[in-house]
Amino acid sequence: MKSALALALLLAAGTAAADIKVLVAVDPSDRESMAIGVLDIGASLTRAAGVPARMSKSQDLSDAMRSTRTGEFDVYIAPAHVAASALSHGYTLVGSTEPDDVYQLVAKTGTKATADLKGGRIYLTQQDSVGAYVARGMLNESGQSLKTFKEVLYRRTSGAGLFAIDTGMVDATVAKRVDVDQWVKSGTAKGAPLITSRAVPGGMTVVLKKDMPEAVRAKVEGWFLSPSGAMPGIGRVAYRPDVATYRYVAALGNWTPAQLPGAKVVTAEEVSTLARSGVAIVDVRTAKEFGEKRIAGAVSIPYGEKSVKDVAFDPKADEFALPDAMDRAKPVIFHCNGPECWKSYKAAQVALSRGFKTVYWFRGGMPEWERNGLALDTSKPSPDRIAAAAPAPTAVAATKR
Known part of the structure; x- marks a missing residue:
């Protein structure tokens, strides 16, 4: 008090x-x-x-x-x-x-490589925790991803993954090396480390x-x-x-993957050129962010992200409505807040699955646009530029910068 x-x-x-x-x-x-x-x-x-x-x-x-x-x-x-x-x-x-930590991907006894975990279960702390981030990175480095597993158990209790391996609840987990060392020294561990991270x-x-x-x-x-x-x-x-x-x-x-199969990854300068030729720019950031500043001529269709930040995300867990009026034959650009923002990656993936023929993914998003000193619009957005009121790409593309 x-x-x-x-x-x-x-x-x-x-x-x-x-x-x-x-x-x-x-x-x-x-x-x-x-x-x-x-x-x-x-x-x-x-x-x-x-x-x-x-x-x-x-x-x-x-x-x-x-x-x-x-x-x-x-x-x-x-x-x-x-x-x-x-x-x-x-x-x-x-x-x-x-001081720095080191993390280890630990798997049940008998596992020789991460590929052996296909179809199994992994225990992680919440998907935005340091441990979960390190887990995704180590899997990616080994040529796998979370989609390798049949089930990913996200829990709020740190350190319980090792116990879950011992009880047979899961096949793998990620834990700090100091905890893994103690677990192994106990003499009852039913698993062993497969991959070790660098310092975190x-x-x-x-x-x-x-x-x-x-x-x-x-x-x-x-x-x-x-x-x-x-x-x-x-x-x-x-x-x-x-x-x-x-x-x-x-x-x-x-960070999002560097490539998106089916879509073309473009730079800020390429987006500027495409926009001048009439290609629509869809901003999938929040409405608040769009209202504060945006690429001139862009339209706001926020991506409500609830799925995991992974190439194997489930779009059904998210909220993203592309207007029916949007012409699937017309090219479209998706962007958000840079390589760390998965919303534009997911939006582009959804667009491809719904029949859009030409999809551009501006992975660098607003940070890259601003670094290049390109035009920003900070005025109050008009209603026809926001979410459900978004016009078809042809109408957006016709707007002059």
């Missing part, structure tokens, strides 16, 4: 200054996440920075990653894969609270937006790196991982 009151007074005193938006993104499978003292962190950070720290906490790691691509927060305190996404979109690294930043990582005012950024970074920067339920930033480890995590689990 005292910390909440102190924070409220500090916020009231600092209303004239720009605030700092902070997101604490936690993995629901982490039992310690319930003990994180967000109000205490906010009060201490407010005092150190001299401006109000507006604290948010979320267990929706998918949405946390989405927000890194649009720069919605100034500070992220988050698992490695969320931080990796932020570092690719205008943020800088402060450090992590724990451990604990929680802190990143800051690069365009924060320099004086404020220096104070914020200084607080995180000082003894007083110990965060209840999280700990101190005590390690400085190699940035390459974050690139490794990003490439492992959260």
Whole structure:
């Protein structure tokens, strides 16, 4: 109660200054996440920075990653894969609270290769967790994917996958090497590691937006790196991982494939050329993102993503309605928030399955478009550019840039 009151007074005193938006993104499978003292962190950070720290906490790691691509927060305190996404979109690294981890893909006794797991079951923590990201990456590196398995069991309890192998519930799991070592040493393990990952930043990582005012950024970074920067339920930033480890995590689990069979992958310049020739651009980001900024001439048809981020996704689990009026014989471009965003990949796949003859996938999406300095529309979108009211591609294509 005292910390909440102190924070409220500090916020009231600092209303004239720009605030700092902070997101604490936690993995629901982490039992310690319930003990994180967000109000205490906010009060201490407010005092150190001299401006109000507006604290948010979320267990929706998918949405946390989405927000890194649009720069919605100034500070992220988050698992490695969320931080990796932020570092690719205008943020800088402060450090992590724990040393690097190494993960292992573990399989039941007798398994010689990942191909032997075809038709089996695998246990993973929630699909946007670090463990699940590493699992997808190791499977991809071995020439397999989650579609290798008959069933993927996503659970919120970390570390239970090894027990599930022992009981015969599953055929494989992914766990930290330190846990696997202890399991094997017990002498009762009914499995063994097949693949070992490279180093992955451990604990929680802190990143800051690069365009924060320099004086404020220096104070914020200084607080995180000082003894007083110990965060209840999280700990101190005590390690400085190699940035390459974050690139490794990003490439492992959260990036879309480089190709999409049946569709042509295009660059920002190619999209610009195609648009000038009348090809429709379908923006499958959220309506909020579309309203804030978009490629000039694009139409909004948001992709409601609930399926796994995998080439073997089930489109029936998602919500995506292509208007019947859209001419399947006309070419169309799909895009969203870059290589980490699966929505445009899935939308393009759905379009191909529904008879569209020429599908372009702009994998680089808005980040690539902006890096190339191409035209953006930030005006209020007209109703005929949004979702269910979307016109046929012929009508969109006819609109001048």
